Amino acid sequence: MGNNGKSVAVIGAGASGLMASWQAASLGARVVLFEKQRMIGRKLRATGNGRCNITNRNIDVSFYHGRNPRFVRNVFARFGLDETVAFFRGIGIPLVELESGRMYPASLQAASVTRIFEYELQRLGVDVRLHRRVERIDPHEGALRLTTAGQEREDFEAVILAAGGCAYPQLGASRSGYELASMLGHTVHEPFPSILPINITLKALHRLEGIKRDCTVSVMRSGRLADRSSGELLFTKYGISGPAALEVSRTVNESLESGEAPDIVIDFFPDMDTDELGSLLSELWSDVERPVALSLDGVLRDRLGETLVKIAGVDPAVPVKGLSVRQKTDIAGALKGLRLKPGAPRAFNEAVVAAGGVDVGELNPVSLESRILKGLHITGELLDIDGDSGGYNLQFAWSTGALAGIAASS
Ligand SMILES: Cc1cc2nc3c(=O)[nH]c(=O)nc-3n(C[C@H](O)[C@H](O)[C@H](O)COP(=O)(O)OP(=O)(O)OC[C@H]3O[C@@H](n4cnc5c(N)ncnc54)[C@H](O)[C@@H]3O)c2cc1C
Structure with a gap:
């Protein structure tokens, strides 16, 4: 563990939180990763029919939606496709391109991605805490205080909220991230299900x-x-x-x-x-x-x-x-x-992604830092950006996670 580095908490060990933890720790931050489920990357293991469609060769803002999809352009300008491909190669996951630009780990197995992240986070000294649901984030004497469901409290200089959206609750997704963001004063646009029958x-x-x-x-x-x-x-x-x-x-x-x-x-x-x-x-x-x-x-x-x-x-x-x-x-x-005529939307348990979420106008696209609460960064599907099917959602999770991890550690 980097001894003198900044203290950074990451909430959520999904795609975005894993990337954020890796980046922050590799830059010397002291990182604690809180995950409410019993394993890291539970949803990640199910992506791309178990093959993990990590990104897409044709990445472009036109594949993204939300009230301000141009936000994506600013994010990708700093951490886009090339950086993502190089990152995965660097941790021992070369990507291969299959149908219509979709890129996968060469193993064609999502579980290999979570296994390698597990090893990497351990190597970098990240303190991974499973079964820890963060219930509150409060400003406290110049730091941010996290409180878990078990009433553990700990203060951090920066917090990365990477709690994901509410699509596919069977894999543990919930509204927890939206609740935390709105408690802190962020605008949350009502989520609705996308990519479903x-x-x-x-x-x-x-x-x-x-x-x-x-x-x-x-x-x-x-x-x-x-x-x-x-x-x-x-x-x-x-x-x-x-x-x-x-x-x-x-x-x-x-x-x-x-x-x-x-x-x-x-x-x-x-x-x-x-x-x-x-x-x-x-x-x-x-x-x-x-x-x-x-x-x-x-x-x-x-x-x-x-x-x-x-x-x-x-x-x-x-x-x-x-x-x-x-x-x-x-x-x-x-x-x-x-x-x-369409009937009422089908439920979130069939949706690949949740549209809606935290208003991106309230974040700095360079650092994903909140303009409302200093030291708080918000990333991934929790934001009011969703992508089409084809690797676009994971790419957004990696990119925002990486930028937040880099910014939070400095
Ligand atoms: C079946 C399925 C297949 C998919 N396939 C693809 C694909 O191939 N390619 C693609 O690009 N996208 C795919 N997606 C979408 C993609 O998986 C998501 O957009 C992406 O995982 C979002 O990453 P995230 O890190 O923001 O959130 P998540 O991966 O959902 O991670 C959030 C994590 O935070 C944890 N958490 C939440 N609240 C708290 C709390 N309060 N305290 C502690 N921990 C908390 C959750 O347990 C979870 O582990 C798929 C989605 C589904 C459902």
Whole structure:
């Protein structure tokens, strides 16, 4: 342990707190890491399906959201992708790049990342205290006093609050960090779940449970396009999931949160324009005796055609010759732009990340130090910044943790 270094407390042994502890200790600070769970990096072990998608080659501010996503640019200017890749290589974790720029430890195992952090923190003399939930942070005689649930008290020159967001409570996530930040006077924007499946109110759609198809999903707010994603869509017994749904879930939940009722529009034929789909349908409908649902079976699997015909208000058993022009238009409309209403957001226990959190305007992006309470730094998912799927959330946790650790130790 660095003897004469500054005393730094880190709250939370997740991605951000582990990085902060490492940086502060390696610069000579005396670091105590408080973790309320029985192990370090519990969520980290589950990331990237157990492979830990550490970062993304294409890191850019456009993959981040919140009230002030430009904050990310200032953070990455000082500790970005290159610094992160070099850091991991330096501790014996070279990264490899897999699909769409996603970077993983070469071991392809998240557990190897936590094992190496465990060793590194021990090597640097970090005092890791498990089963310690910090309940209070109070200014006390020029220092910051931490109080744990067990009523232990200790004073530090700097405190790094890296307690994470409230997504995935099954892995121990809670609202504890938001509570600590707001007790100290910080503004906390109400967290809402992001990167999760979407409830759809239309019951007829729930019959499609288990069906997958490449679609384009658009989100319309007040008649204007707010978000769009193309890729695999998975129908479920309550609505939609799969990458295309997860990618637009933030926009949907953000508008629901602000009291709007957005529309979700699904294009089942994203590779064709309306005219091309029209020609295809004319061809499929050339056998006028065929029941309309069956006429679509060659292009839409399982019950998809039949269900969409029903949703368009047409009896699926009707032969093509019985369709009015209006009914044909309605069917084509359901195939190319099925308009649906989302239900209430699904719970945090399915969300990869919590959007919302501590207002970043109250922090210095160079040091992550609070402008409200000197010596307090706040990092990671707890902040009102969230990233898309693909390594962006961990990158933000590493970068903010590193800058806070460096600043707190000096
Ligand atoms: C299933 C899943 C998979 C994911 N996969 C990826 C991925 O592959 N790539 C990616 O970029 N992102 C991924 N994410 C998101 C990413 O894991 C988080 O954004 C990231 O872990 C946030 O880091 P953090 O350090 O801010 O918080 P966390 O990692 O959540 O760590 C916070 C820690 O603080 C502790 N704590 C909280 N309150 C207190 C307290 N009062 N006292 C003491 N300790 C406390 C918690 O127990 C926890 O250990 C995934 C998320 C989930 C749920």
